[in-house]
Amino acid sequence: MATDILMPQLGESVTEGTISRWLKQPGDTISKYEPICEVETDKVVAEVPAVVEGVLKEIVVSEGETVEVGTLIARIGEVGQVNSEQEVQMISSPSETKKKEDAVQEKEDSMKHRYSPAVLRLAQEHQIDLAQIKGSGAGGRITRKDVMRVIEQGNSQPEAVSTPDVESPITLHKESKAPERKEENPSIAQRKGTKPSTLALENGDIEVPVTAVRRTIANRMVMSVHEAPHAWLMMEADVTGLVSLRNRLKGEFLQREGVPLSFVPFFIKAVVDSLKEYPQLNSVWANDKIILKKRINISIAVSTEESLFVPVIHDADEKSILGLAKDVHRLAQKARSGKLELSDMQGGTFTVNNTGSFGSIASGPIINHPQAAILSFESIAKRPMVQNDAIAIRDMMNLCMSIDHRILDGYLAGKFLSRVKERLESYHPDVQI
Amino acid sequence: MPVMSYIDAVTLALKEEMERDSKVFVLGEDVGVRGGVFRATVGLYEQFGEDRVLDTPLTESAIVGVAIGAAAYGLRPVAEMQFADFIMPAVNQIISEASKLRYRSNGNWECPLVIRAPYGGGVHGALYHSQSVEKIFTGVPGLKIVMPASPYDVKGLLKAAIRDNDPVLFFEHKRCYRAIKEEVPLEDYTVPIGKAAVKREGTDVTVISYGLTLHYSLEAAKSLEQEGIDVHVLDLRTLVPLDKEAILEATAKTGKVLIIHEDNKTGGFAGEVASVIAEEAFFELDAPIRRLCGPDVPAMPYSPILEKEFMLTPEKIATAIRELAEF
Numbered sequence: 001m002a003t004d005i006l007m008p009q010l011g012e013s014v015t016e017g018t019i020s021r022w023l024k025q026p027g028d029t030i031s032k033y034e035p036i037c038e039v040e041t042d043k044v045v046a047e048v049p050a051v052v053e054g055v056l057k058e059i060v061v062s063e064g065e066t067v068e069v070g071t072l073i074a075r076i077g078e079v080g081q082v083n084s085e086q087e088v089q090m091i092s093s094p095s096e097t098k099k100k101e102d103a104v105q106e107k108e109d110s111m112k113h114r115y116s117p118a119v120l121r122l123a124q125e126h127q128i129d130l131a132q133i134k135g136s137g138a139g140g141r142i143t144r145k146d147v148m149r150v151i152e153q154g155n156s157q158p159e160a161v162s163t164p165d166v167e168s169p170i171t172l173h174k175e176s177k178a179p180e181r182k183e184e185n186p187s188i189a190q191r192k193g194t195k196p197s198t199l200a201l202e203n204g205d206i207e208v209p210v211t212a213v214r215r216t217i218a219n220r221m222v223m224s225v226h227e228a229p230h231a232w233l234m235m236e237a238d239v240t241g242l243v244s245l246r247n248r249l250k251g252e253f254l255q256r257e258g259v260p261l262s263f264v265p266f267f268i269k270a271v272v273d274s275l276k277e278y279p280q281l282n283s284v285w286a287n288d289k290i291i292l293k294k295r296i297n298i299s300i301a302v303s304t305e306e307s308l309f310v311p312v313i314h315d316a317d318e319k320s321i322l323g324l325a326k327d328v329h330r331l332a333q334k335a336r337s338g339k340l341e342l343s344d345m346q347g348g349t350f351t352v353n354n355t356g357s358f359g360s361i362a363s364g365p366i367i368n369h370p371q372a373a374i375l376s377f378e379s380i381a382k383r384p385m386v387q388n389d390a391i392a393i394r395d396m397m398n399l400c401m402s403i404d405h406r407i408l409d410g411y412l413a414g415k416f417l418s419r420v421k422e423r424l425e426s427y428h429p430d431v432q433i
Numbered sequence: 434m435p436v437m438s439y440i441d442a443v444t445l446a447l448k449e450e451m452e453r454d455s456k457v458f459v460l461g462e463d464v465g466v467r468g469g470v471f472r473a474t475v476g477l478y479e480q481f482g483e484d485r486v487l488d489t490p491l492t493e494s495a496i497v498g499v500a501i502g503a504a505a506y507g508l509r510p511v512a513e514m515q516f517a518d519f520i521m522p523a524v525n526q527i528i529s530e531a532s533k534l535r536y537r538s539n540g541n542w543e544c545p546l547v548i549r550a551p552y553g554g555g556v557h558g559a560l561y562h563s564q565s566v567e568k569i570f571t572g573v574p575g576l577k578i579v580m581p582a583s584p585y586d587v588k589g590l591l592k593a594a595i596r597d598n599d600p601v602l603f604f605e606h607k608r609c610y611r612a613i614k615e616e617v618p619l620e621d622y623t624v625p626i627g628k629a630a631v632k633r634e635g636t637d638v639t640v641i642s643y644g645l646t647l648h649y650s651l652e653a654a655k656s657l658e659q660e661g662i663d664v665h666v667l668d669l670r671t672l673v674p675l676d677k678e679a680i681l682e683a684t685a686k687t688g689k690v691l692i693i694h695e696d697n698k699t700g701g702f703a704g705e706v707a708s709v710i711a712e713e714a715f716f717e718l719d720a721p722i723r724r725l726c727g728p729d730v731p732a733m734p735y736s737p738i739l740e741k742e743f744m745l746t747p748e749k750i751a752t753a754i755r756e757l758a759e760f
Contacts, residue, residue: 118688118719138760144688144719145636 003052005074007067010041017041018066020212024056038212044342045212054078111139118144126151213307224369228404232364235399237421239380241428243395248429264354265324267377268298270423271352272317278416282349283372285406299348299368302335309335310368312348321433365402372407376400437617440610442584443473446591451481460487461513470515497523501531504546517552518564531600532575546600551607553645553695554733555744563733565696570602571672577601577626578673582647584617586670589624606644627671629679635665637758639683641706642693643669650693652747662758672702681714688719689757698726720760725753
């Protein structure tokens, strides 16, 4: 008895997914809920857990392939069910045949990187990554026909494959963006796949395979830097009062609420209140218009060893310091244990980045596309400052903000940042939260 | 519309043009009473008399020299070389006189001359009755060079050549004379000189050829259909002036070009076609331009086995196309 594993639906309006990596190979034993593969959609990268325990019998959809939700991707068989039929299957299991194919391919790949003028021209004109095309010519050469086929395929299914990580709030405006998108993402192969490097390895170099999450981060960063002209500004805030306040409250807070009181909720609160004054900062560039977002959903950057997640505190303007503290704690925990859900990731309108947590004193953050700005709170340090014409020891912190210069100019950004600064400086040890 | 052979189309074109214009006359070895060794001028002597169908001495230099003089004088001579191999004594007249007459007289004189010459092998003609001689003339400005493959084109192009006011070399593949037949209208029509024709549409490999090998190419293309190889075939029809546009268009169809002619490869006309493509369609190319031509040996061998080895065949062409398709 084998159990069919289908492509799961990873979020609303998601109709297809790409198998980015198989974590298990045919023959591997699988316990229940153990992830068997990574699936990547436009919105999220997720692991698909096994619904039963058993042995992975067969991989139906191979890495890099994109299939519709509900498509059979693998079969899991029962443990110990090693009958003759299965033995036969094991011998000719995909990994085995793949090895054989690889050996043959090595020989036949001699022409893979020999591109004809026609192929290079077409690839350039249609922005196709040749590394993603399988050549049908002699020695694995990519022929003109191979490229034409990719062009035709690309044209025949433009919308389904070329919707980028447009988050649900702005799907309304997809239409106005569509033509541009098409040019940006002409081929499925280029967008979905990994691009083999042409860099030569030297002795002692270590190759680290790029995980699906890493690749998603890379793609989004490139998209943001490529699309939005970043401008950067920094202000200095005297947070002596805030530091004293937190020091006074933190022990009691942890005891009472069960979550630690960090500076982050205060940062978010200052940002949220300032966004209310300057809604232009809480907006999205939509080519022919700028959309000022009603909801204030704050994305917070959470780092793990190898990844960066940006979960969202929805309607942050409706929350107190306590509510924000709990949300921050909850999302950070989820991110670090890899349990973020799709809904945790969607809808952000402004990003807060706590770079101070690892000692940074100034940073130039990359905007979380398609938001208008990102604000980094740098580390707090005691510094000698001039106060009332005397030197005083104060807790100082830098605020670093990157803005999408299409939407915002320095003047407005400066006013906004000043208000954040003022709010942070207005705290003193006796404030009630 | 009657079906006629390649050579019947030659005869018909000559007859019609002689009827149409009294300035047109033919001259050559045995073209009169004998009607030509290939029977290309059969019936003309009877219809038009010895003044317009001249049997000449075995002196090609004189045949062409006399024709140039007559053309300069205002007549429209059609000179026949019994075999293209025998054109050599007339080369000086063709290259030094006919090709240059208009230019050296600053346009005051013209030379409306046609030289017909049966060429090509595969007819057990051995060394002196099998040569392809086009490459001697293709690099000489001032000459037009027409090499039709089919009866329809023969009639239309020969008539166009006779009406042309400059010297035209009209090369007829003698293997085609009786082997190639098709419907030819009895009405008057011409086929423009300098225009190639697409004989078959395809997407995998483009074959560019002319003359007998054009037919072999079409046969090869047909046999490759079953293998799923889709061949595009272009008949040049005229080598000079060359229809570059058609060549570039045909190249763009597939990006893989095979140029085929019976003339030997080195210095052959395929080199010129390949150069045009390399110069003007580089970014259309998906494979190296290939040439399939006669071998670089001094002449057609007499031995039937060796002649077979020399000649191109549909099989040899199919192999070359297949290689290019798989590239």
